[in-house]
Amino acid sequence: MASRQILIVEDEPKLASLLADYLKQASFIPHILDNGLSVIPWLKNQPVDLILLDLMLPGRDGIELCREIRSFSQVPIIMTTARVEEIDRLLGLELGADDYICKPYSPREVVARVKAIFRRLDYAHQTTTDSTDPKPAFSIDTTAYQIRFQQQSLDLTPAEFRLLKVLAEHPDKVYSRAQLLDHVYEDNRIVTDRTVDTHIKNLRKKLANIQPGLEIIHSIYGVGYKLVLPAAINSIN
Numbered sequence: 001m002a003s004r005q006i007l008i009v010e011d012e013p014k015l016a017s018l019l020a021d022y023l024k025q026a027s028f029i030p031h032i033l034d035n036g037l038s039v040i041p042w043l044k045n046q047p048v049d050l051i052l053l054d055l056m057l058p059g060r061d062g063i064e065l066c067r068e069i070r071s072f073s074q075v076p077i078i079m080t081t082a083r084v085e086e087i088d089r090l091l092g093l094e095l096g097a098d099d100y101i102c103k104p105y106s107p108r109e110v111v112a113r114v115k116a117i118f119r120r121l122d123y124a125h126q127t128t129t130d131s132t133d134p135k136p137a138f139s140i141d142t143t144a145y146q147i148r149f150q151q152q153s154l155d156l157t158p159a160e161f162r163l164l165k166v167l168a169e170h171p172d173k174v175y176s177r178a179q180l181l182d183h184v185y186e187d188n189r190i191v192t193d194r195t196v197d198t199h200i201k202n203l204r205k206k207l208a209n210i211q212p213g214l215e216i217i218h219s220i221y222g223v224g225y226k227l228v229l230p231a232a233i234n235s236i237n
Contacts, residue, residue, distance in 0.1 A: 005048040006114065008032045009039055009065070010080070011057055019052065022107040026115070036060030040068055048075060050114055053097075055081030063095060070096040076117045080105070102221050116215045120228075137229050138168040152210050159184045160206075163199050167217065167227035176224040200225055 006023050010016040011034045020030040031048065033039055037059035043051075051069070055062035062079055069077065077096065082103040099113050139148040145161050147154050147168070156164065166183045167175070177196045184199065200217055207216055218228050 004028050004050070004118065005046075006030045007039075007043070007048040007051045009036070009051065009057065009062070010034065010054045012054075019107055019110060022111050023114070026111050028114070034058075036062070036065055039065050043069065043073065043075075047073070050076045050078070050117060052110065052114075053077050053079050055079055055083060066095045066097055076121070078110070078113055078117070080110075099218070100221060119213045120215065138164075140165055140168065149207060149210050154206050154210075156203075156206070160199055160203055163196070164203055167225065171227045171229050174220050174223055174226045180224065196225075 006028045008016050008019050008023075008030055010019065010032065013034070016032045016034065020032060023030040031046075033042060034057075036057035039053075039060070053062045053065060057065075062081070066077055066079065069075065076098045078099045078101060079097045080101050080103060098117055101110060101113060137150060139151075141147070142165070145156070145158060147156060147161060147164055154164075162184050163180060166180065180196045184196070200219075204215075204217055208214075216227055216229065218226050220226060
């Protein structure tokens with residue numbers, strides 16, 4: 001990950017400087033812009049490896065910038081904002097943002113999200129290089145209540161099976177906790193939303209045992225969860 005270029009688009013000088021310091025400590029090379037009008041001309045003259053893009057900016061806002069960036073580049077974009085309304089979060093992701101972090105946040109969390117995106121990109125590149133005919137990531141046997149990930153069987157509880165099944169069958173679709181509970185517990189028993197969080201935590205551990213470093217199940221702050229796979233591998237078989 002050394003020498004990768006990160007563009008921080010943030011109009012709060014202290015926050016931008018703090019993020020830059022943390023990114024430098026992680027061996028990244030940060031650049032800072034504080035006005036939305038400067039972003040597109042800068043990117044067309046100096047490509048970067050990832051953009052930390054604030055939603056509320058002077059000149060042009062982050063949503064407008066994200067839309068235009070996606071018209072000429074697939075550079076990873078992490079959007080940051082103090083506005084937590086659901087419509088803004090989902091709109092940002094639908095425009096092509098790779099992740100979304102709400103303020104206030106820990107700079108360490110931002111660095112961790114950046115590293116996670118690069119791990120996924122590196123894994124996708126390695127998979128493409130190693131195989132021109134990638135195997136499906138998931139194989140689901142509803143009769144045996146069995147799911148195989150990367151050709152390896154997962155030891156799942158019935159609730160975990162149902163939860164992973166719905167996420168794997170619809171990658172990139174965001175599900176609320178309530179929607180996931182409807183799939184996990186078909187008998188309408190009374191459980192809390194946090195039950196889903198516990199199942200997700202367990203699933204992440206079991207998936208990580210097979211593919212360390214590859215973050216597959218993503219938390220969408222204030223909304224729920226979605227499953228994301230590298231472009232180099234298929235979803236299910």
